[in-house]
Amino acid sequence: METNLLDFSGKVVWVTGAASGIGRATALRFAANGAQVFATDVNEAGLEEVAARILEGRQRVVTALCDVSESAQVAHAVKTLTGEYGKLDVLANCAGIAAGAPIAAHDEALWSKILRVNLDGTFLCSKAAVPLLTKSAGAIVNVASIEGLGGEKLLGAYCASKHGVIGLTKVLAKELGASGVRCNAVCPGAINTPMLRQGAEKMNETLESVIVKKTPLRRIGDPDEVARVIVFLASKQASFITGTTLTIDGGLTAGY
Numbered sequence: 001m002e003t004n005l006l007d008f009s010g011k012v013v014w015v016t017g018a019a020s021g022i023g024r025a026t027a028l029r030f031a032a033n034g035a036q037v038f039a040t041d042v043n044e045a046g047l048e049e050v051a052a053r054i055l056e057g058r059q060r061v062v063t064a065l066c067d068v069s070e071s072a073q074v075a076h077a078v079k080t081l082t083g084e085y086g087k088l089d090v091l092a093n094c095a096g097i098a099a100g101a102p103i104a105a106h107d108e109a110l111w112s113k114i115l116r117v118n119l120d121g122t123f124l125c126s127k128a129a130v131p132l133l134t135k136s137a138g139a140i141v142n143v144a145s146i147e148g149l150g151g152e153k154l155l156g157a158y159c160a161s162k163h164g165v166i167g168l169t170k171v172l173a174k175e176l177g178a179s180g181v182r183c184n185a186v187c188p189g190a191i192n193t194p195m196l197r198q199g200a201e202k203m204n205e206t207l208e209s210v211i212v213k214k215t216p217l218r219r220i221g222d223p224d225e226v227a228r229v230i231v232f233l234a235s236k237q238a239s240f241i242t243g244t245t246l247t248i249d250g251g252l253t254a255g256y
Contacts (some may be wrong), residue, residue, distance in 0.1 A: 019046025068121030173243030189249025
C-alpha cells in the first residue's frame with residue numbers, strides 16, 4: 001500500500017511564473033514534497049531567490065528565463081528541461097498578468113498582451129510539454145481564476161483569458177486522458193500576491209474594503225494555500241480527477 005501519495009521524490013515538475021506569487025509558492029511546495037523543480041519566469045532576480053530557497057532544502061532545481069507568450073522561448077526552455085532532467089512528470093502553468101481598463105477604452109496592445117501571457121502561454125507550454133507528459137502519464141495543473149467563472153468590470157481581458165484557460169483545461173483533459181495524462185485547473189480568489197496588491201493600489205482601494213468584507217472567511221488567501229491544492233491535483237491522491245476546476249477563494253463565490 002502506498003503510504004504517501006503526495007511524495008514527488010524522483011519526479012520532475014515544471015513551474016511557470018515561478019519567481020513570485022502563486023508560482024513561487026508552488027515551486028517551493030513541490031520541492032518540499034521531494035520534487036526536482038524546473039522553474040521559469042521573466043524575472044531573473046525572483047528566479048534566483050526561489051532557487052536559493054529550494055537549494056536550502058537540498059532539492060535539485062534548474063531555472064530558465066522564459067516568456068511563456070513566445071513560442072521560441074518556450075521551445076528553448078523545454079530544450080533546457082530535457083537536457084537537464086530528461087523527463088517531465090508535472091506542468092504547473094502559473095504564469096499570468098493582469099491589468100484593468102474599461103472595454104470602451106481598453107488599449108488593444110494591452111488586451112493582446114494579457115491574452116498572450118495568460119491564455120496563449122498556457123497553450124504553448126502545455127503543447128510543448130505533452131510529448132514528455134505522455135511518456136510519464138503525468139499531469140497538468142493550470143492556474144485560472146474565479147474571474148474565469150464570472151465577470152468583473154475593468155477586468156475584461158483578464159476574465160476572457162481565464163475563461164479560456166478553463167476551457168483549454170477541459171479540452172486537454174479529453175484529448176490526453178487516453179494517454180494517462182490528467183489536466184485540471186484551480187480558480188484562486190483573492191490571494192496575497194504582488195499582482196493583487198498592485199491592482200488594489202491602482203484602484204485606490206484597500207484589500208479590506210474590496211475583498212475581505214465580502215469573503216465569508218473574512219481574509220485573503222496565502223499563496224501556499226493555492227500551491228497545496230496544485231500539488232494535490234498533480235499527485236496520486238487525485239488519480240481519478242481530470243477536466244475539473246477547483247475554487248480556492250474563502251467562499252467569495254459561494255453565491256455564484
